Amino acid sequence: MGFEKITLEHKRQVLEELADVKALFASRNWFPGTSGNLSMRVGDFDPEQFYFAVTASGKDKSLRTPEDFLFVDKQGKAIETTNLKPSAETLIHCEIYRLTGCGAVFHVHTVYNNLISEFFGADGQVPIQGIELIKAFNIWEENAEIRVPILPNFADIPSIAELVLDVLDAKVPGILLRNHGIYAWGKDAFEAKRHLEAFEFLFEVMYRQLLLKGATS
Ligand SMILES: CSCCC(=O)C(=O)COP(=O)(O)O
């Protein structure tokens, strides 16, 4: 379906939902120093042609303005005339949509995701086992283990985007960038938010467990 065939009403709903998520995450200090970016697909998913709304680059994400988002195509190029620049990390969103067919991708920089990404950075993954909130990823087996992939934080974003395919795990809707932040996604904004909140909770638990173990050994 072409972008022009997608109804204005649907586009408005997506922008409103994204703005609400942005305000909520900002209230948790999940966008320090203008960091982070959010996106939501509009219209149906077709790997050959899809569109999404993404945060404009470099904005203070704690503010709500008419210039917070723009629509881009599957290559991350603006599809309407605008002075806004899409997020510098839009190509990572493009690759996640292309490979997963998901409906929303959220990226935040937090203290816990940075600390954990560096602690396990050399292993290339964070092993997490037996914590109840793994169920937020729809994994219900007892004592389940997941491994959250960690990619290097190259300055060149296309070089990061091309590694996404290698590390993608269908059970784990997230990828860490080392010393940078996390990308989490879901079939819609509700699910992407649930996944992101679960990752952040699990990273905080891991961090505190490591401290406790250090204190008692
Ligand atoms: C100031 S944070 C450095 C860039 C970054 O990692 C980020 O998430 C924000 O970039 P954007 O272009 O989306 O504003």
Ligand SMILES: [Zn+2]
């Ligand atoms: Zn970032």
